[in-house]
Amino acid sequence: MVKLFTHTDLDGVGCAILAKLAFGNEVDIEYCDYDNINENVMNYLNSNDDSLSYIYITDIRVNEDVAKLLDERGDVVLLDHHPTALELNKYPWCKVRVEELNGIKTSGTRMFYHWLCINGCLNEELENNEALRRFTELVRDYDTWRWSELGEEGIICKQVNDLLYLYGRDKFITWCISQIHDNVFPRLYASDKLILSIKQKEIDDYVEQKNEQIIFTELCGRECGYVFAEKYVSELGNRLCKLHPEIDFIVMIDMGNKTVSYRAVKEDIDLGKDVAQLFGGGGHPKAAGSEFSENVQFKVFEKIFG
Ligand SMILES: [Mn+2]
Numbered sequence: 001m002v003k004l005f006t007h008t009d010l011d012g013v014g015c016a017i018l019a020k021l022a023f024g025n026e027v028d029i030e031y032c033d034y035d036n037i038n039e040n041v042m043n044y045l046n047s048n049d050d051s052l053s054y055i056y057i058t059d060i061r062v063n064e065d066v067a068k069l070l071d072e073r074g075d076v077v078l079l080d081h082h083p084t085a086l087e088l089n090k091y092p093w094c095k096v097r098v099e100e101l102n103g104i105k106t107s108g109t110r111m112f113y114h115w116l117c118i119n120g121c122l123n124e125e126l127e128n129n130e131a132l133r134r135f136t137e138l139v140r141d142y143d144t145w146r147w148s149e150l151g152e153e154g155i156i157c158k159q160v161n162d163l164l165y166l167y168g169r170d171k172f173i174t175w176c177i178s179q180i181h182d183n184v185f186p187r188l189y190a191s192d193k194l195i196l197s198i199k200q201k202e203i204d205d206y207v208e209q210k211n212e213q214i215i216f217t218e219l220c221g222r223e224c225g226y227v228f229a230e231k232y233v234s235e236l237g238n239r240l241c242k243l244h245p246e247i248d249f250i251v252m253i254d255m256g257n258k259t260v261s262y263r264a265v266k267e268d269i270d271l272g273k274d275v276a277q278l279f280g281g282g283g284h285p286k287a288a289g290s291e292f293s294e295n296v297q298f299k300v301f302e303k304i305f306g
Contacts, residue, residue, distance in 0.1 A: 002027040007059040010161045014109030014139035015058035022121040059108025061085035079111040084282035105144035131185040222248040230254040237263025262288045
């Protein structure tokens with residue numbers, strides 16, 4: 001058996017798709033986020049399920065305590081591309097790379113694809129499958145935001161990501177796998193295009209609404225704007241940054257989920273290191289996140305009603 005712990009976003013789901021293609025029914029997949037990855041891996045290691053499975057952890061990192069346990073256990077590979085995970089490279093089973101050999105930013109799906117190819121885990125048909133290669137590139141281009149620099153050609157990356165949330169994870173995975181097997185990925189049908197256009201209208205309206213609510217301030221010595229938002233944070237963040245070139249980054253606070261997302265489009269800032277890490281989070285130079293406690297929610301309540 002193979003056990004896969006992977007991130008919940010398109011890049012993480014891309015890894016799940018690769019695992020299903022490579023290992024079929026022999027893989028058990030657990031989708032994790034930054035707030036539960038360590039707990040989930042620990043629970044697995046302490047459970048009876050942890051027999052002789054090979055463990056893959058993709059597009060997400062574990063903390064030092066869990067890394068030590070995995071190091072003792074063996075039969076594990078961690079593939080991640082977030083700069084905040086680079087310190088894990090001290091373990092030989094952790095491969096953290098930010099860029100591909102050609103200098104463009106890589107992603108979890110892309111790294112896992114290379115790993116599976118090099119280690120002979122994909123059959124010949126899949127190894128030569130053009131649609132599968134395209135799939136990994138498209139997921140990477142979305143995840144690293146490279147798609148926004150590709151013009152018209154990049155839009156399909158965003159559309160595929162939208163379809164993940166429109167169809168739901170399971171249906172989306174089935175859709176991708178069948179298109180990869182038929183060597184047609186990514187093919188959009190009229191019905192896909194219709195729901196995508198309805199969705200896009202909703203996102204555009206949301207961005208417009210949030211743009212009117214933006215509050216400008218200073219944070220970590222830089223100019224920023226903040227909004228309270230809980231949806232479409234990647235697209236919202238990117239578009240608000242572009243609408244307001246005077247700010248260095250945008251902060252999106254999700255009160256309900258107790259999370260903060262940071263986004264920038266400028267080159268001279270590392271949001272993961274310079275901002276999110278100061279608040280217990282992490283991430284990429286242009287996209288990062290952190291969390292806050294329940295106490296903050298109570299304080300806000302008190303301020304409003306106190
Ligand atoms: Mn990723």
